Every structure is written in C-alpha cells, then in structure tokens.
Amino acid sequence: MRNKEKLVEILLTLIGLSSVTVLGLIILFIFKEGLPAFAQVGLWQFVTGTRWSPGKNLLGILPMIAGSFVVTAGALVVGLPLGLGCAIYLSEFATAKTAAILKPTIELLAGIPSVVFGFIGLTLMVPFIRNFFGGPGFSVLASALVLGIMILPTMVSVSYDALRAVPPVYREGMLALGSTDWQAVKMVVLPAARPGILAAAILAMGRAIGETMAVIMVAGNSTIIPTSFLDPVRTLTSNIALEMGYATGLHRQALFATGVVLFVIISILNLTARVVVRGKTR
Template sequence: MKQRVLELVFRILFLIAALASILAVILICIFLFANGFPPMAEIGVFDFLFGMDWSPVDVPPSFGIFPMIVGSLYVTAGAIIIGVPIGILTAVFMAKFCPKRLYRPLKPAVELLAGIPSIVYGFFGMVVLVPLVRELFDSKGASILTASILLGIMILPTIIGVSESAIRAVPNSYYEGALALGASHERSVFFVMLPAAKSGIMAGIVLGIGRAIGETMAVMMVAGNQARMPDSILEGVRTLTANIVMEMGYAADLHREALIATAVVLFVFILIINLCFSLLKRRMK
C-alpha cells in the first residue's frame, strides 16, 4: 500500500516537473503582453511600430521604434549573408571532406565556438573588429557592417551543427549513386547530397536568424547604437535588443513601458521564427 502511494506521489511530481516549462511559457507570455500592450495602445500601435523618431526624454516624448526594427533586420540580414555561406561550406567540410584524424579536434572546436559567452564576442568585436573596420573603410568603426561580421561569426556554430547533421542524415546511397554515374566527389556532395539535405539546412538557417535577432550584448558593443535610420552599412544602428538594455536602467513611466513593448515586438519576431523552425523540422521527418 505504502509503495503504491509512493509510486503515485512521484508520478505526480514528475508530471508537475514536465508541466513547469509550459507554465514558464504561459507566464512569460502573460507578463510580457500584459505589460507591453497597454503602452503600445497609449502611444498608438502605428506610431509605435512605424514612428521614425525615438526621443523618449523629450517634451513631448516620441516613441517610434521603426529605426530599431530596421536595425535589427539589417544586422540579421548581414549576419546571414556572412555566416550562412561560410557555415554551410564548413558543414560540408565536416561531413564530407574532413579526415577522421582532423575531425576529432575540430568537432569540439565548433562546440567551443558556441560556448564562448556573447560578452566575450562583444569585447573581441570592440577591440579588434571596430578598429579594423574604421581603418579599412575610413569610417566610424561601430557600424552595421561590424555588427554583421560579429553576428555572422556567432551564428556559425548553430548553422554548422544543424547543417552537418542534416547532410549526414542523407542516405549514403545518394552519394554512391552519383559517383557511379560519373560525378566527382565534389559534384556528388553539392548537387546530390546538399539538395537532399535542403530542409535541414534551412532549419539551421532559421535557427541562426533567431540567434542573430535576439543577440544583445555583443551587438550593442559594436553597432554604434544611434537610434535613427542608417544611410549606409558603414553607419551605426541600434537594434531592438540594444534599445532595451541601454535604456532600461534609467527609464521610468511610459518610457519604461515602451521598452517592454519593444521586447514584445522582439518576442513576436522570435515566435514567428520558432514557428518556421518547427514547421521545417516537421518537414524534415
């Protein structure tokens, strides 16, 4: 009898533990939306999302986050342009070109790339990339380009990891069939295996987009953070994430609420990206 009660108690405890993550998602949604929608309504949804002017401490204040939305999209696009080709090609190398002896140290190296804290990436960008871009292009240094390069590096491990396992999941008979038809090793890999691994690689890219758009500290340290529309990729830009971190410390009242609303916009972006990712993953199976 005692045994049976114990079994039941633990069964319920495990169930509660399983429900914890659902509870966490619900709490996050409730608290963000409950605190983020009222200020959006107060400012006016259109003025907030598409307003060009962010001057929260002026009288009267103005809360337009469009430059930040554009900023986030620019640096994310830049990161994709730089990170995706290098990432996919490196994944091809890891899966199909790398000798076994080299693979053993390189695989943990990719994981290490994922483990380095974003603040260290940001610091590296600040002391190496910013001066480099300043010298090379004779500009201010902290810019869309700098942030894109840094983010491109930061999303590499995500793209390499997911793409590599997608390539490895392609049946070997595809490769052998291509070879038997006279294709070279490279042609078989690129024109037979890569197309077959397409949806897995897409999932990796989408995951990388999520990483890039949500990255905060590293971007803030190299992007310049000017809250206005940029004219070229050598100009500074502020992302949604940087806007929150930079101003939350001293913001009050509507300004503070507007920052939470900024987080809601970011959160909605992330939810859409997550949805795309799960759809792609389902298609993979």
C-alpha cells in the same frame, strides 16, 4: 508502495509542466507590462514611427526593427556560407579523425561569452573599419561581422546533422554514375539536406536577432535607420538593454513593448523553423 508510485507520477507530471509554465509566465508578464505602451502610443504608430526620443514622448521603433533586420541579414551573409562550408567539409570530405577534432573545436565558439565577442569587435574590428573604410567604425558592418561569427556554431552543428542524415546510398549512387565527389554533394546531398540547412539558417537568424551584449558594444546604437554599411545602428535588443536601467513610466513600458515585438519576431522564426523541419521528416 502503490501510493508512492502514484505520488511520483503526479510529481513528475507537474515538473513536466515547468517549461510550459515558465513560457506562460514570460508571455504574461512581458505582454502585461508592454501592452499599455501600445495602447497609449498606438500599435501602428509604435512599430512604424521613425523617431525614438523618450524625453519628448516620441516612441517609434522602426529604426530598431530595421536595425535588427539589417544586422541579421549581414550576419547571415557572413555566417551562412562559412558555416555551411564547415559543415560540408566536416560531413563529406574530412576524415573521421579530423572531423572528431574539428567539430567540437568549432562548437566551442558557442561557449565563448557574448561580451567577449563584443569586446574583440570593439577593440579590433571597430578601429579597423574606422581606419580602412571610414565612418565611426561602430557600424552595421562591425555588428554583422561579430554576429556572423557568433552564429557559426548553430549553423555548423544543425546543417552538419542535416547532411549526415542523407543516406550514404545517395552519394554512392552518384559516384557509381561517374560523378566527382563535389558533384555528388552539389547535385544530391545538398538538395536532400535542404530543409535541415534552411532550419539551420532560420535558427541562426533567431540567434542573431536575439543577441544583445555583443551588438551593443560594436553597433554605435544611434536611433536612425542606417543607409550604409558604415552607419551606426541600434537593434531592438540593444534598445531594451541600453535604457532599461533608468527608464520609468511610459518610457519603461515602451521598452517592454519593444520586448513584445522582439518576442513576436522570434516566435514567428521558431515556428517557421519547426514547420520546415517537419516538412523534412514527412
């Protein structure tokens, strides 16, 4: 009996370490495969080089870094106000019954596969942009719109939780002072929930930067730093997914090195989100 208890405890301790182990393996394998490319190309040359043409051994990923950030910024412009608007409506203005129906419905967006978002973008948004704004249609704009919609569920559910965590007394105090509903939200609830909303935005940013399949289908994927919203663009994730199938040697290592850069960016974002959330609870 006692032995069995001890055995179970040891087993559970080992199982408890599974996610840390997987994380360690991911870091180990991606870095090990990617670092030789840094060594050969030069770290600085790799992240600031503006030309990517593996056939000529020109391996600079600045266009993709720029692409990822531009597309993500665009996604935030679309998804942030829309998502925050939904969260404020659900938490502050909708009746309990309405919120109980609307919230899971909006969260269902998270379940739609990214290839479906990409396909809708490809068949509807890209031709629309081509016809109404010009350019190839495959563009920063199309990517930003698709990603903006894809980050909605993260944005809504994390900032909804932040808004709900604001004690009702805050609102009641404001209303008792003669404020309107919106004034109470604007002056008290939103400032109080700010760290949580910020964390939502950072997490949404991480989702947008990490998204692959949807972006590939609508971005156009040319390796030039975009100068307009109608220019095609290639992100770090697309760079990996597009060329992984046939790359060999240094080219392949450079793709894993692209993964390392992506991993570092995402880690910085996640750590920032964690610090922001911890600041709230203190």
